[in-house]
Amino acid sequence: MLQMIGFALAATFAGVVVAQQTARPQPADAKAAIPALRYHSAFQDYRPHVEPQIAPWREVNEEMARLGGHAGHMPQAARQEKSAPKPPAHSGHGGHK
Numbered sequence: 453m454l455q456m457i458g459f460a461l462a463a464t465f466a467g468v469v470v471a472q473q474t475a476r477p478q479p480a481d482a483k484a485a486i487p488a489l490r491y492h493s494a495f496q497d498y499r500p501h502v503e504p505q506i507a508p509w510r511e512v513n514e515e516m517a518r519l520g521g522h523a524g525h526m527p528q529a530a531r532q533e534k535s536a537p538k539p540p541a542h543s544g545h546g547g548h549k
Contacts, residue, residue, distance in 0.1 A: 477484030 477486065
């Protein structure tokens with residue numbers, strides 16, 4: 453069993469050693485091959501700012517009036533709940549005079 457563990461470790465380290473042995477060019481060698489450099493501009497995907505189209509204010513106000521104002525954005529049921537009168541709050545201090 454110990455031999456199998458030793459063999460597995462040796463095989464693992466052999467793979468690591470082979471992966472580490474890549475031919476690197478010497479920095480002092482003027483004739484060493486170097487990878488080609490590619491230029492990538494930081495502005496390649498740049499899109500200039502464009503002002504959004506602004507709707508005429510009269511049309512926007514007329515649309516809001518047609519919808520019923522700000523409350524027109526709420527569902528009908530929610531508007532009815534908010535408009536229902538609330539019962540008077542019980543203060544709990546009726547015995548004080």
